[in-house]
Amino acid sequence: MFSVKMSDVEETIKRIQSQRGVSGIIVMDSIGRVIRSTLDDEQTSQNAPLLHQLCDKSKSVIREIDTSNDLTFLRLRTKKNEIMIAPDKDYLLAVFYQKTSS
Amino acid sequence: MFSVKMSDVEETIKRIQSQRGVSGIIVMDSIGRVIRSTLDDEQTSQNAPLLHQLCDKSKSVIREIDTSNDLTFLRLRTKKNEIMIAPDKDYLLAVFYQKTSS
Numbered sequence: 001m002f003s004v005k006m007s008d009v010e011e012t013i014k015r016i017q018s019q020r021g022v023s024g025i026i027v028m029d030s031i032g033r034v035i036r037s038t039l040d041d042e043q044t045s046q047n048a049p050l051l052h053q054l055c056d057k058s059k060s061v062i063r064e065i066d067t068s069n070d071l072t073f074l075r076l077r078t079k080k081n082e083i084m085i086a087p088d089k090d091y092l093l094a095v096f097y098q099k100t101s102s
Numbered sequence: 103m104f105s106v107k108m109s110d111v112e113e114t115i116k117r118i119q120s121q122r123g124v125s126g127i128i129v130m131d132s133i134g135r136v137i138r139s140t141l142d143d144e145q146t147s148q149n150a151p152l153l154h155q156l157c158d159k160s161k162s163v164i165r166e167i168d169t170s171n172d173l174t175f176l177r178l179r180t181k182k183n184e185i186m187i188a189p190d191k192d193y194l195l196a197v198f199y200q201k202t203s204s
Binding site: 046047050051053054057058061062064065066068069070071072073074075076077078079080081 | 148149152153155156159160163164166167168170171172173174175176177178179180181182183
């Protein structure tokens with residue numbers, strides 16, 4: 001019931017990638033193992049553990065503030081780009097957006 | 103040149119607080135000391151160090167990915183609310199938003 005078919009993952013990635021400004025996508029499992037990435041190997045192996053760790057830290061901060069609360073979405077705006085992280089029970093999706101002028 | 107007048111802080115807080123959905127604001131200095139908060143003392147002393155720590159962690163993750171990059175804005179969406187953190191050179195602004203139906 002909780003398993004996700006690889007074809008569903010691919011379809012979701014395609015859909016996200018077609019959005020304007022999307023420069024990369026990493027899908028990880030709950031312990032941070034990369035399931036799928038559109039970044040090159042070097043970028044993937046550098047970014048994935050850092051983003052997984054940061055997402056875990058964010059979750060624990062939210063729960064420490066209120067034990068009955070839970071993180072649903074993390075968004076990091078930087079000088080150069082924007083990173084959105086959607087944690088799920090079994091998966092973690094990280095999407096990189098190029099900085100747009102708007 | 104980098105000093106901020108308390109009246110400016112108060113004015114900014116008033117302006118943010120008047121926005122729809124804003125339930126609380128904490129202003130900290132760069133090392134996490136609370137300058138001003140609209141939350142009660144207990145909430146402030148619980149939330150401020152956690153959010154400051156998380157913001158620091160986020161900054162270091164962004165710099166580890168790319169040393170020439172920098173975090174400008176952190177947004178945490180949770181089941182119950184939304185927290186936006188704007189780090190600056192000398193200050194850190196955290197704004198709490200109530201969950202709206204939209």
